[in-house]
Amino acid sequence: MTLKNNQTFRDALSAFPSGVTIVSTTDEAGRHWGFTASSFSSVSMDPPLVLVCIANKADSHAAFVTAQRYAINILSQDQKDVAMHFARKGVDKFAPHGFRYGTGDNPHPPVLPGSMASLVCVARDVHEAGDHTVLIGEIQEVELCEATPLVYYNRGFRSLELETEDSLS
Ligand SMILES: Cc1cc2nc3c(=O)[nH]c(=O)nc-3n(C[C@H](O)[C@H](O)[C@H](O)COP(=O)(O)O)c2cc1C
Structure with a gap:
């Protein structure tokens, strides 16, 4: 089947289930930035x-293409409201959600407690790709939490629904 139009492309992409993340950073002026993203993927094990x-x-x-560090918070099923909030423009995104912020001694990006995993990354590469930019980060720290994604x-x-017993490991 050929790609008839943009809608066909969107329909095909919507057939792929993904997790949901909040990507977060703090700029040099101390302002926090974040957005909901499902385009997260692992790239390499070493590094x-x-x-x-x-x-x-x-x-x-x-803010993200110039960021030196950012966090990728993989959301649990209890964090749907956060996902929707961070997908909105022009709102105060960080106020209500209990993020943990960096300090002068420990300037880490905002981390969202209760996420399945929070990956603190150092920015390694930025690639322009069509109407998006690919951010590649190296994981420096991981925080894990027992929850359902x-x-x-x-x-x-x-x-x-966690019913499948088949496992690759
Ligand atoms: C489930 C979901 C997944 C999304 N995934 C992405 C994504 O991977 N990349 C992206 O740029 N926007 C994605 N968005 C849209 C952004 O979250 C949204 O445009 C957001 O307002 C961008 O933030 P900003 O414009 O305030 O920086 C997604 C939205 C939702 C609801």
């Missing part, structure tokens, strides 16, 4: 690299 894609039109684009599929948030 431990991951990627996320940010739209060039995102208000936080300039939030899933995005067919344009909606879903819960995962």
Whole structure:
């Protein structure tokens, strides 16, 4: 089947279930930035690299392409409201959610407690790709939490039914 139009492309992408993340950083002026992203992927084990894609039109684009560090918070199913809040433009994103912020001694990016995992990354590469920019980061620190992941599929948030026993490890 050929790619008929943009809608066909969108429909195909919506057939791929993914997790949901909040990508967060603090700029040099101390301002916090963040957006909801499902484009997260692992890239390399050694070194431990991951990627996320940010739209060039995102208000936080300039902050992320110049950021030296950012966190990728993999959301649990209890964090759907945070996912929706960080997908909105022009709102005070950080106030209500209990993020943990860096200090002068320990200038880490904002980390969201209760996430499945928070990956603190050092920026390694930035690639322009069409109307998005690929951010590649090297993981420096990981914080894990026992929870059930939030899933995005067919344009909606879903819960995962943990029934399958098949495992690759
Ligand atoms: C489930 C979900 C996944 C999203 N994934 C991405 C993504 O991977 N990259 C992206 O740039 N925007 C993504 N968005 C849209 C952004 O979160 C949204 O445009 C946000 O307002 C951008 O923030 P900013 O413009 O305030 O910087 C996603 C939104 C939702 C609801």
